[in-house]
Every structure is written in C-alpha cells, then in structure tokens.
Amino acid sequence: MRENIDTGAEFRGKGYWAVILGGSSGFGLATAKRLAQAGLNILIGHKDKEGTVETVIKPHFEAIRAAGVQLVTHNVNLFDEDGRGEVFESVAEHAGKGKVHLFMHSVAAGACKLLAEDRTPDFKGQALRALCEALKAQGVTASAEQLKAAVNQAFHEKGADALHTLADSRIPYKEQLLSDEDLQKTVWMMGYDYLLWGRELQREGLLSPDARLVAMTSEGNEVAWKGYAAVSAAKCALEACCRAMALELAPYGARSYVVQAGITDTPAGNAIPNFDLMKAAARLRNPFHRLTTPEDVAEAIHQLCLPGFSWSNGTLIRVDGGEAVSGT
Numbered sequence: 001m002r003e004n005i006d007t008g009a010e011f012r013g014k015g016y017w018a019v020i021l022g023g024s025s026g027f028g029l030a031t032a033k034r035l036a037q038a039g040l041n042i043l044i045g046h047k048d049k050e051g052t053v054e055t056v057i058k059p060h061f062e063a064i065r066a067a068g069v070q071l072v073t074h075n076v077n078l079f080d081e082d083g084r085g086e087v088f089e090s091v092a093e094h095a096g097k098g099k100v101h102l103f104m105h106s107v108a109a110g111a112c113k114l115l116a117e118d119r120t121p122d123f124k125g126q127a128l129r130a131l132c133e134a135l136k137a138q139g140v141t142a143s144a145e146q147l148k149a150a151v152n153q154a155f156h157e158k159g160a161d162a163l164h165t166l167a168d169s170r171i172p173y174k175e176q177l178l179s180d181e182d183l184q185k186t187v188w189m190m191g192y193d194y195l196l197w198g199r200e201l202q203r204e205g206l207l208s209p210d211a212r213l214v215a216m217t218s219e220g221n222e223v224a225w226k227g228y229a230a231v232s233a234a235k236c237a238l239e240a241c242c243r244a245m246a247l248e249l250a251p252y253g254a255r256s257y258v259v260q261a262g263i264t265d266t267p268a269g270n271a272i273p274n275f276d277l278m279k280a281a282a283r284l285r286n287p288f289h290r291l292t293t294p295e296d297v298a299e300a301i302h303q304l305c306l307p308g309f310s311w312s313n314g315t316l317i318r319v320d321g322g323e324a325v326s327g328t
Ligand SMILES: NC(=O)c1ccc[n+]([C@@H]2O[C@H](COP(=O)([O-])OP(=O)(O)OC[C@H]3O[C@@H](n4cnc5c(N)ncnc54)[C@H](O)[C@@H]3O)[C@@H](O)[C@H]2O)c1
Pocket: 021, 022, 023, 024, 025, 026, 027, 028, 045, 046, 047, 048, 076, 077, 078, 079, 105, 106, 107, 108, 109, 190, 216, 217, 218, 219, 260, 261, 262, 263, 264, 265, 266, 267, 268, 269
C-alpha cells in the first residue's frame, strides 16, 4: 500500500519544503495552504503593507502553522538586492541541501498601462442611443444617460454579466502610458526572474532530487488585452524560460511547468484595467460558468508535486475549466 495515500499528507515527516514567492495572496497563498496539508514545510516571500499583514494575511499564516508544518515568511521587496538575499539565505538556512521540493514563482508586480492613448470607437454610446430609439418606437421614453445608469446598476450591483459589453468598467486605464522602464522591469520581475531563482536554487544544491519548478501564466500570453502589453511580454519570456529550464535542469532531476490559470478574482487581477468586465465575460464563456479559484490551481500544483506526476516537463498546463478553448 502506498504511504499516506488516504490522508493526503504525502510529504509529512520527510523534511521537504515549498518555497513560494508571492505566497501571501492568490495562487501562491492557496498553494502554500494546500501543500502544508500535504506535509511540506513552507517558506514565503511577499511584499505587503503591515496593516494588510496584520488584518488579512496573518490568519492564513496561522492556518498553515496549524497544519503542523514549519512556516517561514519574509515581507520584503524581492526585486531589491537586500530582500532577495534575505529570502535566498533563509532558504539555505531553513530548508538546506536537497530539500526544496517545490519552487513556485507567483509574484504579481507588473505595470498594467496602455502603450498608446485609447481610441476605441464609442460602441457603447451607439448601442445605448439605438436602444433609446427602439424603446421610443414602443412608446417608452428613456434618455441614453438613464439607460447607461440602469445598465451600470444592473451589471455592477445585480450581477447581470451579459451586459459586460455595455457597462462601464470601474477599473479605468491609468493616465500614464507604458514606459521603457515599466517594460524592462515587468519582463524581469514576471518573466525571467523565475529562471534566475530556479538556477540559483539548483546551483546551490537546494533542490530535491525530483523537484518541481512552477510559475504562473495567463491567457494574455497569446491574446492582447488593452493595458497588458508588458505583462504579456513577460509571460512569453516566462514560457521560454520554462522550456529552457526543463531541458537544462532535467539532468539535476528538476521538472519545470507554467500553469495557465483562468480569470481569477485576486488583488493583482483587479488591478488590470477592465478586469470587472473581463470577469463577467469569463463567467459567460467558461464551460462551467464560474471563475477559476486560487484553490483550483493549488489543487493542480499539489498533484504535480506528487511522485506519480513526473513525466511532464517544460509544458504549459491550463487550469481553467476549459475557458481558453471555449469559443462562445
Ligand atoms: N488573477 C488572475 O486572473 C491570473 C490569471 C492567470 C495568471 N495570473 C498570474 O498569477 C500570478 C500571481 O497573481 P495573483 O493573481 O495570485 O496575485 P495576488 O495579488 O493575489 O498575489 C501577488 C503576490 O505577489 C507578491 N508581490 C508583489 N510584488 C512583490 C514584490 N516586489 N516582492 C515580493 N512579493 C511581491 C504579493 O505580496 C502577493 O503575495 C501572477 O504571475 C499573475 O500574472 C493571474
């Protein structure tokens, strides 16, 4: 009989660790909680306001400790040398040689800005004016402003997702356009930083003999969303890095994956312009008519950490209920 098969605590007592960058929220936090249940010790790097740590994050960290594993956390900027060094040294000190079974890069730190001023034609105004005229023909008088207010109320307050093409987003585009620096930093932080960490962990002998390296991508890797250019470029770099890591780190036993989550309600998601409209569209289009949750992704990452999931490497794994392939 396989050890611990019924408890789901496959790693308990083995002294292995999961190192999760961006582990205080969204996919990173959900994965930390799931893997703690499976018996992995957890080391998290994150950057949050102290107030948020006290009121929102601490109870989650307590839940991880309550699973009976070690938890080490560092609230630092992972993109300055001191913060980075602190987390890396902590991995060496707490996990030690050969004990990092999962490395996950789930940091959301990119610039979501337009590259040129928005010149979308006024399709919404046109549709509302046409609706006014159609109503008038039926003896109902309403101005375009009244209809717009009604549409926004029905969409934002009554969950009328089907109105997403007419409603106004409450997450507007930023006034500043994307700069060279925004592009460079985003491609680093959300693109090749995954490779830099994976390589350093391998070089220092910290990875387990069959470690899993995982980073997060999105459907914006292939399609263009307005205001997402820098992150989209980063995702393409990330996926190239994943393939290179799969090839060059395999001799050391490591497997590398990018997980493509469907649209998920997280703080980083809600910083993307029009994300409220995108969530509505995703609920309509998804074959299961719901958003992806961080827990859906955590469950998948738990599965790919297991010994039996070992022959996938260098690949993109969609965890989205079929959202990306749905054409409706
Ligand atoms: N939300 C979605 O719909 C969605 C879908 C697919 C992929 N993704 C990707 O998933 C990843 C995680 O996003 P999320 O939605 O879970 O976001 P989130 O906002 O829930 O979490 C982001 C994490 O990054 C950390 N972080 C941000 N800047 C940091 C810095 N400078 N130093 C250290 N830590 C920092 C935060 O502390 C937090 O732990 C991102 O790569 C994102 O592009 C998101």
